[in-house]
Amino acid sequence: MNNSHLHLVVNHLPIIFPIVGIILLLIGIFTKSEVTKRNAYIIFILGAIASILAMATGENAEDAIEKLQGVSKDLIHTHEEAAELFAGFSYVLGGFSLIALFSSWKNYSISKFAPYVVGLLAIGTLFFAQKTGTSGGEIRHTEIRSGFSENQNENSGDSKKEDLEKSDKNHD
DSSP states (O other): OOHHHHHHHHTTHHHHHHHHHHHHHHHHHHHTOHHHHHHHHHHHHHHHHHHHHHHHHHHHHHHHHTTSTTOOHHHHHHHHHHHHHHHHHHHHHHHHHHHHHHHHHTTOGGGGTHHHHHHHHHHHHHHHHHHHHHHHHHHHOGGGSTTOOHHHHHHHHHHHHHHHHHHHHHHO
């Protein structure tokens, strides 16, 4: 497994954990279940840890793919900037979740409003997660870049089909 592959394996986790955490947190809020809220806090903490791993593997992945043909250094830079902001939000979310987990466990008075603060932070974090995920995908997936049209895709498919037909005729 090379550096790029390792980054691709871990980079989805910091995006998935907050989604699962928000679902659990909402269930905990509506059912008034402290156990479910605590599980959501743990999920957010795991998301912050996964962000550390994604950031740690990102630099090596950049070094590996920036030399590939068709890879834009500007897109890599945009993704890197978005990832740093997302990671910062993820770390803050993990920190507040740790405080919320402890306050819930000890039944401190702040545990009554902590789920709402953590929930708002999680929504903000997901906003930056989407920006980071999209900018990362744009590095290698031209079809999700702004300005892409279906005609480009159809034309490239047609020329490939024509090339195959010509190749088949030459072999006959």
